[in-house]
Amino acid sequence: MASDLPSDFDIVVLGTGLQESILAAAFSRIGLKVLHIDRNDYYGGPWASFNLQGVDKWIIQKQQSASFCCQPLDSDHLLTLVKEGEKLLELPGTYTSVLEPQSHYHVDKRPEINEEKIAEDTQDMNVSIQRQENNNTLPQSASSEYDGEKDKPGQKPSVVETAQSKEGALGGGSKEGTTAEESVAKDFDGQFSSASEEDGESADTPTVDKETSPSDVVDYIPTKDKQERQCEWFADDICKEWRRYSIDLAPKLLYCAGSMVELLIVSDVAKYCEFRTVSRVLTMHDGKLEKVPCSRADVFSSKILTLPEKRLLMKFLTFAAEYEQHSETYQDYLDRPFADFLDSQKLTTRIKHFVMEAIAMVLPSSSTQEGLASTQKFLRSLGRYGNTAFLFPLYGSGELPQGFCRLSAVFGGCYCLTLSALHLVITEADNRCIGIITNGGQRINCKYLIGDPSYMPSDFYIHDNRNISRGIFVTDRTIFPGAEEELSLLYLLQHSEENATATTVLELPSSAMVCQGSTYLVHLTCSARADAATDLKPAANTLFDMCPQQTDDCAEVGKRKPRVLWSLFFKQVDLSNITATEKVPENLFIVCGPGAEIDPDKHVAEARKIFKKICPDEEFLPKPPHPDDIIFVDDEETPATGNQSSVLSADLDVDGEGVDCTESKQIQRDAKEEATESESVTESNVTENTEEGQEKSEKK
Amino acid sequence: MYSPSGGIPEALARKLNAATVEKEAETAGGGDKKEHLYKILVIGELGTGKTSIIKRYVHQFFSQHYRATIGVDFALKVLNWDADTLIRLQLWDIAGQERFGNMTRVYYKEAVGAFVVFDVTRASTFDAVTKWKNDLDSKVQLSDGSPVPCVLLANKCDQTKEGLVNNTAQMDEFCKEKGFIGWYETSAKENINIDDAARFLVTKILEKDKAMQLGDEERDRDRVILERNGPQSPSARKSCC
Numbered sequence: 001m002a003s004d005l006p007s008d009f010d011i012v013v014l015g016t017g018l019q020e021s022i023l024a025a026a027f028s029r030i031g032l033k034v035l036h037i038d039r040n041d042y043y044g045g046p047w048a049s050f051n052l053q054g055v056d057k058w059i060i061q062k063q064q065s066a067s068f069c070c071q072p073l074d075s076d077h078l079l080t081l082v083k084e085g086e087k088l089l090e091l092p093g094t095y096t097s098v099l100e101p102q103s104h105y106h107v108d109k110r111p112e113i114n115e116e117k118i119a120e121d122t123q124d125m126n127v128s129i130q131r132q133e134n135n136n137t138l139p140q141s142a143s144s145e146y147d148g149e150k151d152k153p154g155q156k157p158s159v160v161e162t163a164q165s166k167e168g169a170l171g172g173g174s175k176e177g178t179t180a181e182e183s184v185a186k187d188f189d190g191q192f193s194s195a196s197e198e199d200g201e202s203a204d205t206p207t208v209d210k211e212t213s214p215s216d217v218v219d220y221i222p223t224k225d226k227q228e229r230q231c232e233w234f235a236d237d238i239c240k241e242w243r244r245y246s247i248d249l250a251p252k253l254l255y256c257a258g259s260m261v262e263l264l265i266v267s268d269v270a271k272y273c274e275f276r277t278v279s280r281v282l283t284m285h286d287g288k289l290e291k292v293p294c295s296r297a298d299v300f301s302s303k304i305l306t307l308p309e310k311r312l313l314m315k316f317l318t319f320a321a322e323y324e325q326h327s328e329t330y331q332d333y334l335d336r337p338f339a340d341f342l343d344s345q346k347l348t349t350r351i352k353h354f355v356m357e358a359i360a361m362v363l364p365s366s367s368t369q370e371g372l373a374s375t376q377k378f379l380r381s382l383g384r385y386g387n388t389a390f391l392f393p394l395y396g397s398g399e400l401p402q403g404f405c406r407l408s409a410v411f412g413g414c415y416c417l418t419l420s421a422l423h424l425v426i427t428e429a430d431n432r433c434i435g436i437i438t439n440g441g442q443r444i445n446c447k448y449l450i451g452d453p454s455y456m457p458s459d460f461y462i463h464d465n466r467n468i469s470r471g472i473f474v475t476d477r478t479i480f481p482g483a484e485e486e487l488s489l490l491y492l493l494q495h496s497e498e499n500a501t502a503t504t505v506l507e508l509p510s511s512a513m514v515c516q517g518s519t520y521l522v523h524l525t526c527s528a529r530a531d532a533a534t535d536l537k538p539a540a541n542t543l544f545d546m547c548p549q550q551t552d553d554c555a556e557v558g559k560r561k562p563r564v565l566w567s568l569f570f571k572q573v574d575l576s577n578i579t580a581t582e583k584v585p586e587n588l589f590i591v592c593g594p595g596a597e598i599d600p601d602k603h604v605a606e607a608r609k610i611f612k613k614i615c616p617d618e619e620f621l622p623k624p625p626h627p628d629d630i631i632f633v634d635d636e637e638t639p640a641t642g643n644q645s646s647v648l649s650a651d652l653d654v655d656g657e658g659v660d661c662t663e664s665k666q667i668q669r670d671a672k673e674e675a676t677e678s679e680s681v682t683e684s685n686v687t688e689n690t691e692e693g694q695e696k697s698e699k700k
Numbered sequence: 701m702y703s704p705s706g707g708i709p710e711a712l713a714r715k716l717n718a719a720t721v722e723k724e725a726e727t728a729g730g731g732d733k734k735e736h737l738y739k740i741l742v743i744g745e746l747g748t749g750k751t752s753i754i755k756r757y758v759h760q761f762f763s764q765h766y767r768a769t770i771g772v773d774f775a776l777k778v779l780n781w782d783a784d785t786l787i788r789l790q791l792w793d794i795a796g797q798e799r800f801g802n803m804t805r806v807y808y809k810e811a812v813g814a815f816v817v818f819d820v821t822r823a824s825t826f827d828a829v830t831k832w833k834n835d836l837d838s839k840v841q842l843s844d845g846s847p848v849p850c851v852l853l854a855n856k857c858d859q860t861k862e863g864l865v866n867n868t869a870q871m872d873e874f875c876k877e878k879g880f881i882g883w884y885e886t887s888a889k890e891n892i893n894i895d896d897a898a899r900f901l902v903t904k905i906l907e908k909d910k911a912m913q914l915g916d917e918e919r920d921r922d923r924v925i926l927e928r929n930g931p932q933s934p935s936a937r938k939s940c941c
Contacts, residue, residue, distance in 0.1 A: 041802065043804055243841060261926060264926050265927065270926035270927070272809075273926075274925055275926065276922055276924060277922070277924055395805070398805075399805065399806065402805050402806050405806075406773075406795065406807060410773055411770055411771055417802050511922065625771055
């Protein structure tokens, strides 16, 4: 099908990550011909979200590391594609942006049960179990463990034993396990040391901690029944609902008053997404979780603050919201630690803790400048959509790039997955990139090329070699029970001897459309130091029971930490701070990948910057016309063109040949004329309005 | 009074409302009507007549000239279903150039029905039907986990047919096997069976909708839709999926 791909475009975009997608949409929107491709068979690249099956597939791809394996092109054929004065520059066919992905079920496979009770589900279930069992290529996949378990019902592997036997193998593995957490920590060690030693490990590594006796067999509880919290979980319960999961590789929250929210509204991409507000911000204070009062109402109704504390906090928040106007207060502290400044404000320990670790979410070493700016951003986003400053996109952050891709496609952007560029076509005289050679051996000409670093030659950019550790858990209950199903954010600061490390914890309920029934999906993110499981171990052990025991006592379950039923760990190369080298052709732009930051606003700013470099006089993602205002004009009629042409330079071939989309003309009504929307407009009406609109914009 | 049952963002629904409801209210003579908003996908290979079918159905218009639409997500068809029911169908076309690859999830998201279209004159387009159906089922389901009701359209039936479509029994068997709720021979050019196929699909969707009013309102109440005119948290809405 890709053979009908036209070969001339204004803009070619490599990679369907967030920044690339915003740019593809922005250029399509102003009428440029955009080709947007991705080497993967899914949208989003490092920003993608997957269901559980998708995660399995992704892990296999990453482990084989030849996720995109392309045949080198025939060199004779290549020569025919290049003209005098042009040269080819080879691109990396693959790129390892994810390291050591490991997924695990932490609970047993369901033993033989009340067959008839689940009869209606069995078909579905068998499919997913079958799928699991087919995954034996994965040495550490849950399925192989199940098999071991199933085949040897008499065997009762003990994790504690495993942990001990693995302890040595762990080498310098941390042994800080303190009294209360010792056994859990050990369990965790055992489990994840076996995981991280993946290749050498045989398939029968026991992750399962307890034999299942007949008394464990409870009636099948339908998972969609939210009222009855399931107290016993089996791996099958989760894998049979694999579609209900949406697991973000790069979870992001949107500041309610941030630039992503603004862009979504202005561009109308918002119509493709729905959101939930983060309903509470939690913090760990004195070893206990607390809900942070962030709004005025919260502060006053808070039970954990004393009255003087309430006044102090309100006073500080009022100041921070408009801190620039009180420069005398913080002038002396600008480059000093934020903590020192907070001390100077005579805040109590608790308030200081709230401000630093929950509102500003900065490390103790951060400067006052940074801390105040961060506090202000938080405060400005409060109360717009909810009680906290953040929104989370339903179905996961992976919806965002796809929303922009859809907008681009609707405006004529050409999309092709599993297509990559193997070579750049560069002019010898002035080092411009005038095209790409695809893995299909097709030459595609372009005026500008945009791509994420993973598509680019490694000498085109410098990055700071940092990695991000991510852990994603499915748990059976929330870390902090509240009145309703909450969507929680926790910035967990943990102090070790040398320094403090921060882990961002995002706990999503099923109403965020990312997990099933009564489960929660938890994202843990921190900067990488070792492997992801090791990096996140302190935080994970603090909050969760990583190696749950089955129990039939629901009352007891309620008192314990949430159990991790499934986990995924991986390390992601942090490509959020890259610097282009002077080797980069001037018409080639490299965008950033996702970083450890909580929000995507930086990517909006970067995308806008690149857009403005290419099209300085064009509007960045203006509001699209209302569908009702688009008039289909027959070819014979005088075409009343909207703002589609007059883009870029005169020599630009906006009309194009290969793509049929240019035939239709569209008319756009001035977006400001909202008033007429309620009237039933006739075509002539719209045309008039449009002309008025155009006149207006011409006057500008 | 207004409560869209489809999974359509209310912001959008309200916009549509502004443009068309009043018109509708006039023709319907006012009165309290139950309203449903349903998102229906129209998928299938390039050149099978998806856009023509939509144009014919929504705009009562057919053109030999194929033209991909720019800037349009979907076409809206308003049905006065019965005395008490008004149905708005959003027919989502494949945006011109998504044809080369997979569709984005936002295209599939929260759809409650689908047409898979093939061209009876080209057997290859029929071969791709299964691929489209699988793609659909893998990307979207109703809230109860069941597949989205899907009707197969054998388009361009005014022309010479090729392949399986000549054998009704085999086509029935095929539909049963692949999980289509039915199939129709259609012609956008001659306006054959398009209204019937749509009516059939809508009937099934209504049945599903009725069976699935599961009390998801609570969860939906907290959904946030970003709108140009400031923040808002929509009041209770129901969703099909």
